[in-house]
Amino acid sequence: MKGIGSGTVNLLTKRKTMGHNMDFTVENAGTTIACREYAGPVVSSDAPALVCVHGACVDGVFFDAIARELACDYRVIAYDRRGCGESGDAADGRYDLAAQAADLQTVIEHIGAPVNVLAHSAGTLVALELLRANPDIISRAILHEPAVTDEGAGLGAAPVLLEMIAAGKVSRALRAFLGAIGDSDPEAPKLTEAEAKHALRNGRSFMANEYGITMTCVPDWDSVRASKTVAAVLLGELSIGTSREAGTRMAAELLDCPLVTIPGAHNGLRDRPAAAAQTVRGILGF
Numbered sequence: 001m002k003g004i005g006s007g008t009v010n011l012l013t014k015r016k017t018m019g020h021n022m023d024f025t026v027e028n029a030g031t032t033i034a035c036r037e038y039a040g041p042v043v044s045s046d047a048p049a050l051v052c053v054h055g056a057c058v059d060g061v062f063f064d065a066i067a068r069e070l071a072c073d074y075r076v077i078a079y080d081r082r083g084c085g086e087s088g089d090a091a092d093g094r095y096d097l098a099a100q101a102a103d104l105q106t107v108i109e110h111i112g113a114p115v116n117v118l119a120h121s122a123g124t125l126v127a128l129e130l131l132r133a134n135p136d137i138i139s140r141a142i143l144h145e146p147a148v149t150d151e152g153a154g155l156g157a158a159p160v161l162l163e164m165i166a167a168g169k170v171s172r173a174l175r176a177f178l179g180a181i182g183d184s185d186p187e188a189p190k191l192t193e194a195e196a197k198h199a200l201r202n203g204r205s206f207m208a209n210e211y212g213i214t215m216t217c218v219p220d221w222d223s224v225r226a227s228k229t230v231a232a233v234l235l236g237e238l239s240i241g242t243s244r245e246a247g248t249r250m251a252a253e254l255l256d257c258p259l260v261t262i263p264g265a266h267n268g269l270r271d272r273p274a275a276a277a278q279t280v281r282g283i284l285g286f
Helices: 060-070 097-111 122-133 159-166 170-181 193-197 199-214 221-227 243-255 273-284
Strands: 009-018 021-028 031-038 049-053 075-079 115-120 138-144 230-236 259-262
Touching: 021 097, 031 060, 031 097, 049 060, 049 097, 049 122, 060 075, 060 115, 060 193, 060 273, 075 097, 097 115, 097 122, 115 122, 122 138, 122 199, 122 221, 138 273, 159 170, 159 199, 170 199, 193 199, 221 230, 221 243, 230 243, 230 273, 243 259, 259 273
Parallel strands: 049 075, 049 115, 115 138, 138 230, 230 259
Antiparallel strands: 009 021, 021 031, 031 075
8 A cells, every 4th residue: 555554455345235324334443443334326436536534533424424415426436434433443553644545545555546525524534644644536625624823733631521431431532522512503403313323333443543642633734735736725614703713714824725725513524514615615616
């Protein structure tokens, strides 16, 4: 595998086909990565592909509604990051961004590079790492509210939460983390059954394995900007005036790309799928 040396494609297993939606898995360095492909009835196998990268404490089901909206134009693939959803725990024990980016590269190489990428929150850090290491396999990327500060660094890991995690109080740390980040969209739909299925596992995995790494990273903005691959950075209208706005604006500035507002708050890709899909189509050219 070029770009990121930690991963190799070992296995592809088609698991289930339902109409034009198909679940499949790929394997990277012994870790099984679960994927869902959405394609409408008129979308051909050679249609542009859009790979979705979820953020913290969720899995690929986060994109279910917007994927269905976009499936009339694209082959949309939403995958579960290692340790989340239907994907396996890291066989090599690694949850750092290089390993996460290698998983994303494995998914892309199975589908057929280059592809477009839509990433959300902490998932944008995975996309940025792959863009640093191997930008040629991504045509265009859209980043929704990257998990960075107004200085372009990770949001930071609270010492009190790191102490809880070290003491084995992962669920307590998760509750505190979720209580602090919150969301501000009064029209957000309730959690679906599919989202709830792995909610606890997703949250505990992020806190135990990624929190201290992901929240303290500093993306290589210069390398990614030089690739000219990031087509836009998205900001939820309801995030304006919050700390998320400053980090999102800084990301757009550092990447020298447009900042585009969309309806909703931090989870607008999930909560306002029709409007978000329209924006994505406009950016990518459909």
